[in-house]
Amino acid sequence: MKAKVKVTLKNGVLDPQGKAIEGALGSLGFGGVNGVRQGKYFEIDLAETDRAKAEAAVKAMCDKLIANTVIENYAIEIA
Amino acid sequence: MKAKVKVTLKNGVLDPQGKAIEGALGSLGFGGVNGVRQGKYFEIDLAETDRAKAEAAVKAMCDKLIANTVIENYAIEIA
Structure with missing residues (x-):
C-alpha cells in the first residue's frame, strides 16, 4: 500500500521559510x-496489504521519526 | 481561499533524503x-475568492517560484 503523509507546523509555531516565500511571491508581483x-510531504511504499495495519505502522513511523510532534502535526492518507 | 500544494520529485529523479529516511526506518525496526x-507541502492563504482565479494564480506561483518544474511535479488543491 502507499501512504501519503503531510507534516505541517502547529499553529503558533513560527515559520520563517513560509514568511520568506510569502515575501518572494510579493517581490515577483503576486498580490x-x-x-x-x-x-x-512523504510518500511511503509499504509491503503491508492490510489498510488498518498499514495506517498503524505509518502512525508509529510518524511519531518516532518522520514528525516532531512537539511542534508538528501530521496527517496520514492510505491509498 | 486556501490552496494546498504538494511538490514531489519526478519519477527517475534521485531522492537521497527519501533513501536516508528509508534506511532510518529500517534501523528503527520498521520492516x-x-x-x-x-x-x-505548502499552504497558501489567498485573498482571492474566485476558485478558478485562485487556482490560476497558484499555478503561476508554482511555475515561477514554488516548484522547479525541470525535476518536480506539483499538485494544487483549492479549499
Whole structure:
C-alpha cells in the first residue's frame, strides 16, 4: 500500500521559510497572498496489504521519526 | 481561499533524503518499507475568492517560484 503523509507546523509555531516565500511571491508581483506555511510531504511504499495495519505502522513511523510532534502535526492518507 | 500544494520529485529523479529516511526506518525496526520519497507541502492563504482565479494564480506561483518544474511535479488543491 502507499501512504501519503503531510507534516505541517502547529499553529503558533513560527515559520520563517513560509514568511520568506510569502515575501518572494510579493517581490515577483503576486498580490493578495495573506500567508504561506511550508510543511513536508512523504510518500511511503509499504509491503503491508492490510489498510488498518498499514495506517498503524505509518502512525508509529510518524511519531518516532518522520514528525516532531512537539511542534508538528501530521496527517496520514492510505491509498 | 486556501490552496494546498504538494511538490514531489519526478519519477527517475534521485531522492537521497527519501533513501536516508528509508534506511532510518529500517534501523528503527520498521520492516516492509519498499520506498520513501520526500516532497514539499505548502499552504497558501489567498485573498482571492474566485476558485478558478485562485487556482490560476497558484499555478503561476508554482511555475515561477514554488516548484522547479525541470525535476518536480506539483499538485494544487483549492479549499
